[in-house]
Amino acid sequence: MNAASLRAAQLDFFQAPAPRMTVDCSDEQLDLGSYDRVVIALSGGKDSIAQVCAYLERGGDPKKMEFWHHIVDGQEVSKLFDWPCTNGYCKAVAAFFKAPIYFTWKVGGFEGEMLRENALTQPIRFEAPQPDGSIIIKQTGGKGGKISTRRKFPQVSADCSVRWCSSYLKIDNARTALRNQERFNNSKTLFLCGERAEEALSPQEFLQYRAGTLLASQVKGRAAYPRFQVDDSDARNSSMRRHIDRWRPVHGWSEVEIWAILERWRINPHPCYRLGWGRCSCAACIFNGADEFASLRLINPKQFNALVGHEVDFDRTMKRTIALNALADLGTPFVMKQADIDAAMSEEWYELIELAPGEWELPAGAFSRGGGPS
Protein backbone atom coordinates (compact mmCIF):
# COMPACT_ATOMS: atom_id res chain seq x y z
CA MET A 1 0.00 0.00 0.00
CA ASN A 2 1.49 3.37 -0.91
CA ALA A 3 1.34 6.48 1.28
CA ALA A 4 -1.60 7.99 -0.61
CA SER A 5 -3.76 4.89 -0.35
CA LEU A 6 -2.83 4.47 3.31
CA ARG A 7 -3.92 8.03 3.95
CA ALA A 8 -7.15 7.36 2.09
CA ALA A 9 -7.62 4.24 4.23
CA GLN A 10 -7.03 6.29 7.36
CA LEU A 11 -9.50 8.91 6.24
CA ASP A 12 -12.03 6.23 5.48
CA PHE A 13 -11.40 4.35 8.71
CA PHE A 14 -11.55 7.36 11.00
CA GLN A 15 -14.24 9.34 9.21
CA ALA A 16 -16.82 10.00 11.87
CA PRO A 17 -19.53 12.56 12.44
CA ALA A 18 -18.43 15.66 14.35
CA PRO A 19 -17.52 15.86 17.12
CA ARG A 20 -15.05 13.08 16.35
CA MET A 21 -14.31 11.07 19.44
CA THR A 22 -11.24 8.91 19.41
CA VAL A 23 -9.89 5.84 21.09
CA ASP A 24 -8.36 8.09 23.74
CA CYS A 25 -11.43 9.74 25.07
CA SER A 26 -12.05 7.33 27.93
CA ASP A 27 -8.56 7.78 29.38
CA GLU A 28 -8.21 6.10 32.72
CA GLN A 29 -11.43 7.54 34.15
CA LEU A 30 -9.71 10.90 34.11
CA ASP A 31 -11.70 13.31 36.28
CA LEU A 32 -10.86 16.71 34.83
CA GLY A 33 -12.89 18.45 37.52
CA SER A 34 -10.61 17.15 40.24
CA TYR A 35 -7.67 19.34 39.15
CA ASP A 36 -7.02 22.85 40.41
CA ARG A 37 -5.32 23.93 37.21
CA VAL A 38 -4.41 22.67 33.76
CA VAL A 39 -1.03 23.60 32.33
CA ILE A 40 -0.85 23.20 28.55
CA ALA A 41 2.44 22.93 26.69
CA LEU A 42 1.90 25.11 23.64
CA SER A 43 4.53 24.87 20.92
CA GLY A 44 2.26 26.53 18.37
CA GLY A 45 2.08 23.32 16.37
CA LYS A 46 -1.16 21.64 15.33
CA ASP A 47 -1.04 18.92 17.99
CA SER A 48 -0.49 21.39 20.81
CA ILE A 49 -3.61 23.33 19.78
CA ALA A 50 -5.68 20.24 19.01
CA GLN A 51 -5.15 19.06 22.59
CA VAL A 52 -6.69 22.30 23.88
CA CYS A 53 -9.76 21.77 21.72
CA ALA A 54 -9.87 18.13 22.84
CA TYR A 55 -9.71 19.16 26.50
CA LEU A 56 -12.52 21.65 26.03
CA GLU A 57 -14.66 19.27 23.97
CA ARG A 58 -14.35 16.82 26.80
CA GLY A 59 -15.85 19.34 29.18
CA GLY A 60 -12.63 20.77 30.63
CA ASP A 61 -12.99 24.07 32.45
CA PRO A 62 -11.43 26.86 30.35
CA LYS A 63 -10.85 28.96 33.48
CA LYS A 64 -8.37 26.40 34.78
CA MET A 65 -6.15 26.60 31.71
CA GLU A 66 -2.77 28.26 31.41
CA PHE A 67 -0.34 27.91 28.53
CA TRP A 68 3.41 27.45 28.66
CA HIS A 69 5.67 28.08 25.71
CA HIS A 70 9.39 27.31 25.72
CA ILE A 71 11.31 29.89 23.70
CA VAL A 72 14.09 27.87 22.08
CA ASP A 73 16.18 30.88 21.09
CA GLY A 74 15.88 32.45 24.55
CA GLN A 75 15.00 36.07 25.25
CA GLU A 76 18.41 37.60 24.61
CA VAL A 77 19.78 38.27 21.14
CA SER A 78 19.83 34.98 19.25
CA LYS A 79 17.35 34.28 16.45
CA LEU A 80 19.11 31.22 15.12
CA PHE A 81 16.48 28.49 15.18
CA ASP A 82 12.89 29.57 15.68
CA TRP A 83 10.24 31.11 13.47
CA PRO A 84 10.04 34.85 14.11
CA CYS A 85 6.25 34.66 14.49
CA THR A 86 6.00 31.79 16.96
CA ASN A 87 5.96 33.72 20.25
CA GLY A 88 3.37 36.15 18.91
CA TYR A 89 1.31 33.33 17.45
CA CYS A 90 1.29 31.49 20.80
CA LYS A 91 0.27 34.67 22.62
CA ALA A 92 -2.60 35.12 20.18
CA VAL A 93 -3.71 31.49 20.61
CA ALA A 94 -3.72 31.94 24.39
CA ALA A 95 -5.70 35.16 24.04
CA PHE A 96 -8.22 33.39 21.80
CA PHE A 97 -8.75 30.73 24.47
CA LYS A 98 -8.84 33.51 27.13
CA ALA A 99 -6.08 31.91 29.19
CA PRO A 100 -2.76 33.29 30.43
CA ILE A 101 0.50 32.28 28.78
CA TYR A 102 3.86 32.04 30.52
CA PHE A 103 7.20 31.71 28.79
CA THR A 104 10.28 29.74 29.76
CA TRP A 105 13.75 29.85 28.22
CA LYS A 106 17.35 28.98 28.76
CA VAL A 107 19.60 32.02 29.06
CA GLY A 108 21.36 32.36 25.71
CA GLY A 109 18.92 29.94 24.06
CA PHE A 110 19.82 27.30 21.52
CA GLU A 111 22.79 29.19 20.17
CA GLY A 112 24.25 29.88 23.61
CA GLU A 113 24.04 26.21 24.58
CA MET A 114 25.49 25.12 21.25
CA LEU A 115 28.44 27.49 21.63
CA ARG A 116 29.18 26.37 25.20
CA GLU A 117 32.91 26.04 25.66
CA ASN A 118 34.51 24.95 28.93
CA ALA A 119 31.50 26.26 30.78
CA LEU A 120 28.45 25.24 32.75
CA THR A 121 25.08 25.20 31.06
CA GLN A 122 23.23 28.49 31.52
CA PRO A 123 20.31 28.92 33.95
CA ILE A 124 16.66 28.50 33.00
CA ARG A 125 14.29 31.42 33.41
CA PHE A 126 10.54 31.23 33.61
CA GLU A 127 7.63 33.59 34.13
CA ALA A 128 5.86 32.96 37.41
CA PRO A 129 2.49 34.53 38.24
CA GLN A 130 2.17 35.95 41.75
CA PRO A 131 -0.83 36.08 44.10
CA ASP A 132 -1.16 39.85 43.50
CA GLY A 133 -1.55 39.28 39.75
CA SER A 134 1.96 40.38 38.81
CA ILE A 135 4.38 38.14 36.91
CA ILE A 136 7.97 37.80 37.99
CA ILE A 137 10.84 36.10 36.17
CA LYS A 138 12.49 33.40 38.23
CA GLN A 139 15.83 31.83 37.48
CA THR A 140 17.22 28.47 38.52
CA GLY A 141 20.26 26.38 37.64
CA GLY A 142 23.47 27.46 35.99
CA LYS A 143 25.57 26.77 39.07
CA GLY A 144 25.94 23.00 39.09
CA GLY A 145 26.60 20.19 36.65
CA LYS A 146 29.67 19.64 34.56
CA ILE A 147 31.91 22.15 32.85
CA SER A 148 31.99 21.02 29.26
CA THR A 149 32.17 22.02 25.62
CA ARG A 150 29.59 21.49 22.86
CA ARG A 151 30.49 23.56 19.79
CA LYS A 152 28.47 21.34 17.50
CA PHE A 153 24.83 20.99 16.47
CA PRO A 154 22.70 18.43 18.30
CA GLN A 155 22.75 15.07 16.58
CA VAL A 156 19.83 14.13 14.38
CA SER A 157 18.79 11.26 16.59
CA ALA A 158 15.83 9.95 18.56
CA ASP A 159 18.18 9.71 21.55
CA CYS A 160 17.79 12.86 23.67
CA SER A 161 21.22 12.42 25.22
CA VAL A 162 22.84 13.35 21.90
CA ARG A 163 19.90 15.36 20.54
CA TRP A 164 20.30 17.67 23.50
CA CYS A 165 18.13 20.52 22.18
CA SER A 166 14.81 18.96 23.25
CA SER A 167 15.92 18.26 26.79
CA TYR A 168 18.01 21.39 27.40
CA LEU A 169 15.59 23.85 25.79
CA LYS A 170 12.15 22.37 26.46
CA ILE A 171 11.89 19.35 28.76
CA ASP A 172 14.14 20.79 31.49
CA ASN A 173 12.32 24.12 31.32
CA ALA A 174 8.95 22.56 32.10
CA ARG A 175 10.39 20.40 34.84
CA THR A 176 12.17 23.37 36.41
CA ALA A 177 9.13 25.63 36.29
CA LEU A 178 6.91 22.93 37.81
CA ARG A 179 9.34 22.17 40.62
CA ASN A 180 10.18 25.74 41.55
CA GLN A 181 6.86 27.44 42.03
CA GLU A 182 5.15 27.20 45.38
CA ARG A 183 1.75 27.56 43.77
CA PHE A 184 2.00 23.94 42.64
CA ASN A 185 2.30 22.74 46.25
CA ASN A 186 -0.78 21.54 48.09
CA SER A 187 -2.74 21.37 44.86
CA LYS A 188 -3.53 19.17 41.86
CA THR A 189 -2.19 20.07 38.44
CA LEU A 190 -2.83 18.37 35.12
CA PHE A 191 -0.03 18.92 32.61
CA LEU A 192 -1.05 18.45 28.97
CA CYS A 193 1.31 17.71 26.13
CA GLY A 194 0.59 16.90 22.53
CA GLU A 195 2.84 13.99 21.61
CA ARG A 196 1.20 11.45 19.28
CA ALA A 197 1.91 7.79 18.67
CA GLU A 198 1.52 8.22 14.91
CA GLU A 199 4.72 10.30 14.79
CA ALA A 200 6.76 7.24 15.75
CA LEU A 201 5.06 4.69 13.52
CA SER A 202 4.77 3.95 9.84
CA PRO A 203 1.27 4.46 8.42
CA GLN A 204 0.77 0.70 8.35
CA GLU A 205 1.97 0.32 11.95
CA PHE A 206 -0.33 3.14 13.04
CA LEU A 207 -3.35 1.44 11.53
CA GLN A 208 -2.39 -1.70 13.43
CA TYR A 209 -1.79 0.35 16.59
CA ARG A 210 -5.25 1.80 16.32
CA ALA A 211 -6.74 -1.61 15.69
CA GLY A 212 -4.87 -2.98 18.72
CA THR A 213 -2.97 -5.49 16.62
CA LEU A 214 0.50 -3.91 16.70
CA LEU A 215 2.97 -6.15 18.48
CA ALA A 216 4.32 -4.72 21.75
CA SER A 217 7.83 -5.05 20.34
CA GLN A 218 6.88 -2.66 17.51
CA VAL A 219 5.50 0.05 19.82
CA LYS A 220 8.39 2.48 19.93
CA GLY A 221 9.33 6.10 20.64
CA ARG A 222 6.38 8.36 21.33
CA ALA A 223 3.98 5.50 20.63
CA ALA A 224 5.22 3.92 23.86
CA TYR A 225 4.47 7.00 25.96
CA PRO A 226 1.52 6.48 28.30
CA ARG A 227 -1.55 8.58 27.62
CA PHE A 228 -1.75 9.34 31.31
CA GLN A 229 0.93 9.17 33.98
CA VAL A 230 2.21 10.68 37.19
CA ASP A 231 4.50 13.50 36.06
CA ASP A 232 8.13 13.26 37.06
CA SER A 233 7.77 16.62 38.86
CA ASP A 234 5.14 15.12 41.11
CA ALA A 235 5.76 15.15 44.86
CA ARG A 236 2.30 14.29 46.13
CA ASN A 237 3.65 12.10 48.89
CA SER A 238 6.08 14.67 50.26
CA SER A 239 5.33 17.48 52.70
CA MET A 240 4.84 19.74 49.63
CA ARG A 241 1.82 17.72 48.45
CA ARG A 242 2.63 18.67 44.87
CA HIS A 243 0.28 16.53 42.80
CA ILE A 244 1.08 16.66 39.07
CA ASP A 245 -0.28 14.29 36.44
CA ARG A 246 0.58 14.30 32.78
CA TRP A 247 -2.05 13.69 30.12
CA ARG A 248 -1.55 13.32 26.38
CA PRO A 249 -5.08 13.94 25.12
CA VAL A 250 -4.28 13.38 21.43
CA HIS A 251 -1.76 10.58 21.85
CA GLY A 252 -3.77 8.05 19.84
CA TRP A 253 -5.09 10.51 17.28
CA SER A 254 -4.33 10.38 13.58
CA GLU A 255 -3.22 13.47 11.71
CA VAL A 256 -6.60 13.35 9.99
CA GLU A 257 -8.30 13.84 13.34
CA ILE A 258 -5.91 16.62 14.34
CA TRP A 259 -6.71 18.66 11.26
CA ALA A 260 -10.40 17.82 11.63
CA ILE A 261 -10.61 19.32 15.11
CA LEU A 262 -8.69 22.43 14.02
CA GLU A 263 -11.11 22.76 11.11
CA ARG A 264 -14.07 22.36 13.44
CA TRP A 265 -12.71 25.14 15.64
CA ARG A 266 -11.64 27.13 12.55
CA ILE A 267 -8.17 27.61 14.04
CA ASN A 268 -5.75 29.44 11.78
CA PRO A 269 -2.70 27.15 11.79
CA HIS A 270 0.85 28.40 12.26
CA PRO A 271 1.99 29.86 8.92
CA CYS A 272 4.77 27.31 8.55
CA TYR A 273 2.13 24.72 7.60
CA ARG A 274 0.81 27.05 4.92
CA LEU A 275 4.35 27.47 3.61
CA GLY A 276 4.67 23.69 3.23
CA TRP A 277 6.32 22.45 6.43
CA GLY A 278 4.72 19.26 7.75
CA ARG A 279 5.84 19.91 11.30
CA CYS A 280 5.80 23.12 13.27
CA SER A 281 8.91 23.20 15.36
CA CYS A 282 12.07 25.23 15.05
CA ALA A 283 12.21 26.78 11.56
CA ALA A 284 15.74 25.41 11.30
CA CYS A 285 14.97 22.09 13.00
CA ILE A 286 17.81 19.62 12.72
CA PHE A 287 15.27 17.13 11.33
CA ASN A 288 14.37 19.38 8.39
CA GLY A 289 14.91 17.81 5.00
CA ALA A 290 16.27 19.23 1.76
CA ASP A 291 13.02 20.93 0.74
CA GLU A 292 12.63 22.64 4.12
CA PHE A 293 16.19 23.97 4.05
CA ALA A 294 15.83 25.05 0.40
CA SER A 295 12.70 26.95 1.45
CA LEU A 296 14.30 28.45 4.56
CA ARG A 297 17.29 29.63 2.51
CA LEU A 298 14.85 31.42 0.22
CA ILE A 299 12.67 33.12 2.82
CA ASN A 300 15.17 33.78 5.60
CA PRO A 301 18.70 33.83 4.14
CA LYS A 302 20.08 35.58 7.22
CA GLN A 303 18.99 32.72 9.46
CA PHE A 304 20.15 30.10 6.98
CA ASN A 305 23.55 31.74 6.52
CA ALA A 306 24.05 31.98 10.27
CA LEU A 307 23.59 28.20 10.46
CA VAL A 308 26.07 27.72 7.63
CA GLY A 309 28.50 30.01 9.45
CA HIS A 310 28.36 27.75 12.49
CA GLU A 311 29.02 24.69 10.32
CA VAL A 312 32.18 26.38 9.05
CA ASP A 313 33.16 27.49 12.53
CA PHE A 314 32.68 24.03 14.03
CA ASP A 315 34.18 22.27 11.02
CA ARG A 316 31.27 19.91 11.42
CA THR A 317 27.93 20.09 9.63
CA MET A 318 24.49 19.96 11.21
CA LYS A 319 23.67 16.71 9.42
CA ARG A 320 27.25 15.41 9.85
CA THR A 321 27.34 13.89 6.34
CA ILE A 322 26.32 16.84 4.17
CA ALA A 323 26.62 20.61 4.46
CA LEU A 324 23.44 22.65 4.71
CA ASN A 325 24.07 24.48 1.44
CA ALA A 326 24.58 21.19 -0.39
CA LEU A 327 21.46 19.76 1.22
CA ALA A 328 19.42 22.82 0.26
CA ASP A 329 20.74 22.47 -3.31
CA LEU A 330 19.21 18.99 -3.41
CA GLY A 331 15.80 20.29 -2.35
CA THR A 332 13.04 22.20 -4.06
CA PRO A 333 11.62 25.24 -2.30
CA PHE A 334 7.93 24.97 -1.49
CA VAL A 335 5.52 27.07 -3.52
CA MET A 336 5.01 29.81 -0.92
CA LYS A 337 2.64 32.77 -0.90
CA GLN A 338 4.09 36.14 0.05
CA ALA A 339 1.34 36.69 2.64
CA ASP A 340 2.32 33.47 4.43
CA ILE A 341 6.03 34.34 4.29
CA ASP A 342 5.25 37.76 5.75
CA ALA A 343 3.18 36.24 8.57
CA ALA A 344 5.90 33.71 9.41
CA MET A 345 8.68 36.31 9.34
CA SER A 346 6.90 38.88 11.47
CA GLU A 347 7.57 39.06 15.20
CA GLU A 348 4.18 40.69 15.60
CA TRP A 349 1.21 38.41 15.05
CA TYR A 350 -1.47 40.23 13.08
CA GLU A 351 -3.77 37.54 11.71
CA LEU A 352 -6.93 36.19 13.34
CA ILE A 353 -6.69 32.91 15.24
CA GLU A 354 -10.31 31.98 14.64
CA LEU A 355 -11.00 32.18 10.91
CA ALA A 356 -14.35 33.25 9.51
CA PRO A 357 -16.79 30.50 8.50
CA GLY A 358 -15.77 29.05 5.14
CA GLU A 359 -12.23 30.42 5.32
CA TRP A 360 -10.46 27.44 6.86
CA GLU A 361 -8.51 25.26 4.47
CA LEU A 362 -6.08 22.42 4.88
CA PRO A 363 -2.58 23.91 4.70
CA ALA A 364 -0.11 22.79 2.05
CA GLY A 365 2.13 21.09 4.59
CA ALA A 366 -0.59 18.85 6.02
CA PHE A 367 0.20 15.14 5.73
CA SER A 368 3.66 15.79 4.34
CA ARG A 369 5.19 13.99 7.30
CA GLY A 370 8.29 16.12 7.68
CA GLY A 371 10.99 14.53 9.77
CA GLY A 372 11.08 15.02 13.48
CA PRO A 373 11.73 13.46 16.82
CA SER A 374 9.84 10.20 17.08
Ligand code: SF4
Ligand atom coordinates in the same frame (compact mmCIF):
# COMPACT_ATOMS: atom_id res chain seq x y z
S1 SF4 B 1 12.33 21.36 16.98
FE1 SF4 B 1 14.14 20.27 16.20
S2 SF4 B 1 15.88 21.65 16.50
FE2 SF4 B 1 14.16 22.48 17.70
S3 SF4 B 1 14.47 21.66 19.74
FE3 SF4 B 1 13.13 20.20 18.70
S4 SF4 B 1 14.46 18.66 17.72
FE4 SF4 B 1 15.74 20.41 18.35
